[in-house]
Amino acid sequence: MKIQSKYLLLNSIGLIKDQQGRYLCDPFWAKDLKLHLDYISDLHLCCPVIEAKPDEDVDQLAKKVSYNFGGMADISDYPINIVPLKYSDGWLGVIKGLLPNFLRINRAITKDTIVHTDGAGWPFPLSFYVLPIRWFKHFKWVMIIESTFWMVKKDAPFHPLKAFTQACHQWFLPRCLKAADARIFTHEEYKKMFFEGDAQTHVASYTNLDSEFLIAETELIKKQAARSTLPLRCLFAARLVKEKGVMVLLDAIEQLSKLDVTVQIDLVGSGELEQTCRDFAKQSYGKVDVNFVEPVAYGPEFFNFISSYDALIIANLTEEQPRIVFDAFGQGLAIIASDTDGLKTVTKHQENAILFKTGDANAMAAAIQEAAEHREKVAAFGRAGLTFARSKTHQQMHKNRADFYAEVFAV
Numbered sequence: 001m002k003i004q005s006k007y008l009l010l011n012s013i014g015l016i017k018d019q020q021g022r023y024l025c026d027p028f029w030a031k032d033l034k035l036h037l038d039y040i041s042d043l044h045l046c047c048p049v050i051e052a053k054p055d056e057d058v059d060q061l062a063k064k065v066s067y068n069f070g071g072m073a074d075i076s077d078y079p080i081n082i083v084p085l086k087y088s089d090g091w092l093g094v095i096k097g098l099l100p101n102f103l104r105i106n107r108a109i110t111k112d113t114i115v116h117t118d119g120a121g122w123p124f125p126l127s128f129y130v131l132p133i134r135w136f137k138h139f140k141w142v143m144i145i146e147s148t149f150w151m152v153k154k155d156a157p158f159h160p161l162k163a164f165t166q167a168c169h170q171w172f173l174p175r176c177l178k179a180a181d182a183r184i185f186t187h188e189e190y191k192k193m194f195f196e197g198d199a200q201t202h203v204a205s206y207t208n209l210d211s212e213f214l215i216a217e218t219e220l221i222k223k224q225a226a227r228s229t230l231p232l233r234c235l236f237a238a239r240l241v242k243e244k245g246v247m248v249l250l251d252a253i254e255q256l257s258k259l260d261v262t263v264q265i266d267l268v269g270s271g272e273l274e275q276t277c278r279d280f281a282k283q284s285y286g287k288v289d290v291n292f293v294e295p296v297a298y299g300p301e302f303f304n305f306i307s308s309y310d311a312l313i314i315a316n317l318t319e320e321q322p323r324i325v326f327d328a329f330g331q332g333l334a335i336i337a338s339d340t341d342g343l344k345t346v347t348k349h350q351e352n353a354i355l356f357k358t359g360d361a362n363a364m365a366a367a368i369q370e371a372a373e374h375r376e377k378v379a380a381f382g383r384a385g386l387t388f389a390r391s392k393t394h395q396q397m398h399k400n401r402a403d404f405y406a407e408v409f410a411v
Contacts, residue, residue: 245315
């Protein structure tokens with residue numbers, strides 16, 4: 001049964017309106033929106049929209065709103081009503097757009113609307129606009145927490161704007177969650193962090209993995225047998241920013257180069273540290289073969305690409321739960337990852353993953369060395385990951401959410 005009420009989805013992931021009037025967005029986000037339409041009849045997307053100027057390069061503009069790989073997807077023919085907001089990439093932009101964005105969101109929220117917001121969005125999530133509207137308007141509100149990238153590490157040097165951003169989130173988020181009618185958390189630690197009680201809550205990982213892209217077990221075993229005598233191939237695919245542990249990884253590679261370890265590590269992604277990674281990959285690291293590889297479009301090409309690896313490296317410094325974990329498990333890759341709470345809820349040390357102390361380059365190097373020297377263990381972890389991934393597809397995640405909405409909102 002579809003939700004018939006007006007469903008207003010507020011999200012900080014922006015759209016680009018190109019010179020032809022098409023709406024373009026991140027391919028992961030496009031796929032997610034399409035699955036929303038399976039159980040929502042009247043979907044309204046309220047998000048920042050950047051209109052490309054006649055002479056503006058859309059591909060360059062896309063870097064402002066696309067967090068993943070493989071260009072932009074066209075959603076112009078999706079049956080979605082677009083409610084455009086002013087784009088902001090910092091506090092100055094938030095201040096400039098505060099009043100117009102508040103007024104647009106307020107107008108978009110009508111009686112009995114289901115309002116969907118999350119706790120992410122740099123530096124000021126759209127949920128924060130909704131909280132004061134809650135005081136004088138009646139609507140149904142579902143709040144989702146799937147990221148805490150804004151949290152400042154305890155040992156990080158003091159930065160006034162980052163400290164202020166964290167303080168805003170720590171004040172607003174618990175109040176938004178309390179005011180909401182339903183709450184979704186992508187792992188249990190987020191729930192413990194921000195909300196007391198169990199009323200109207202749903203805890204489930206966020207995944208983009210489609211069931212059609214799961215590798216067959218017979219194919220996986222064949223692939224593992226063919227690669228068993230070859231050097232370990234590892235993939236690091238992420239936004240190339242400090243929060244993803246990029247510098248920790250580069251340090252770990254330098255540590256590995258001093259050891260008698262033969263391994264290939266490919267870096268994929270874009271971000272502020274992209275050039276640093278490109279330059280790093282041009283250097284020699286002994287038996288550690290480091291390459292910078294261009295990203296591929298998400299879909300069949302992407303899954304064929306990651307299937308050629310033995311393990312995925314994740315070096316996160318914050319508590320996010322990277323969606324690529326599920327993609328990697330779906331192709332039978334073992335996981336070598338930092339032991340954040342977000343990762344520990346979907347990986348099991350020495351069962352489908354090798355976990356190391358977060359932010360510790362020496363521990364990461366040791367984990368990679370362990371994987372390189374115990375290929376049979378890596379293969380077993382990959383098979384265990386595939387078994388886990390079968391129940392964690394994107395379609396199943398949305399079905400579970402739809403069932404939760406039906407229970408809470410009686411739709």
